Amino acid sequence: MTERSAIRHDNPLPTPPFWGSKCLEQIPLRSVAPYINRTALYKFQWGFKPKGKSPEEYREWARHEVDPLFTRLLAQSDAEGILRMQAVYGYFPARAEGDELVIYSDPSGAAERCRFPFPRQSTARRLCIADFFRPVESQEMDVAAFQLVTAGQHASDYARELFEADRYQDYLYWHGLSVEAAEGLAEYVHKRIRAELGFAREDARAIPEMIKQKYRGSRYSFGYPACPNLADQDKLLELLDAGRIGVTLGDEDQLWPEDSTSAIVVHHPEAKYFGV
Template sequence: GGSGPSYEELVETQGRPRLRMWLERLQTENLLEAAVVYGYYRCVSDGDTLIILGEEEQELTRFVFPRQRRDRHLCLADFFRPKDSGEVDVIGLQVVTMGNRVAQAAGELFAKDAYRDYLELHGLSVQLTEALAEYWHARVRTELGIGGDESLDDMLKVNIAGCRYSFGYPACPNLEDQAQLFELLDPSRIGVQLSEEFQLHPEQSTSAVIVHHPEAKYFNV
């Protein structure tokens, strides 16, 4: 209700020029070290537990997922073939990062009290990380032979087969499970480390498990 510029005017006069400036700086100053590590693993389920198997079907590690106390009483292990079926299933795992340089650059801006620049660079780098995660998620889904013909509306509403789940979110809330994922993928190869609190460093990194079952959707536990 004020007399200042409208949101649309601010987007054109401030937002887009600032975004172009940051994208150019990211490129000219070589601040992005985009990298991915991912893999596919044999697996079977046993109740609430997903057992990850090696090439000779020996147990490598296991994830224990919490189960809903209401609704369909789901847990992520339900979307994989059970151990007693005699069949082996597959799960996709991935870690992506934008690297440490952009995290350091954002930290330097914060230390100089350049808060607008810090917030813009930090926000953009986090969104680019998420974009890379979704880009690689699409590649994994293609390699698994699922999806590829969804509309943008389907993607935004998550009406897709092969959902991407990250630790710390409702269906797999245990951050401690990052340790097993790190044992399998070794993301240190792309400069990503795991803190004592099971947080990814640099911050501009994210991990995920990709569940191919067509009925696997996001749900709360």
């Protein structure tokens, strides 16, 4: 028998506002902008390194030198529709069976819809994502949330046009913004889910602190150690009816458009990132 972790299952279960999925077709980029990780954007996507500056000196320098570029690109995107932020997300009845998360067709649990298998840690706490849900033996039906976000195909096409025109610096700026905007949109939708499930009040007040996972539960993206099977995204796309926002699963089980991310959202208070 698999040695399971000691995750407790006496946490209160939230009541979702609906079962199934919802589409957010037109999300203003300016609504997403506060959730964009500017440290990742400025330092790692755009290459603006501190170069000997202290953290305080770097923040002051970035405020004068890089923030105006960020603001200008947001305004250009708004004016020209370059980044087209869209999302689908939803809530599904679920229970755990061993290392698998079972998704049901309705809250009665009469019919199984699909399963998501997850790996288990071989050391440490022997965690597995399935551990954070009520087991199949339980009389209670748990809830799993899934989300899928995209910056849109046009963002990728625009960046490619800049590259082909030898406008490499502009390409770097737009490609980096598209990548981090998609991540910011994932944070934005995750916060919406926490609000709809009734515990967003537990979030850190400052967004930069919140995006360091200072909130209840966790969002596990496919392709990372706790949720490594990219091919399982086909089930997520079907659950969320992803065609409504034009997202498909392409070669090597990668999402297309490329600036898209998917995740399972776990509400259990003990759920945090972990490796396997």
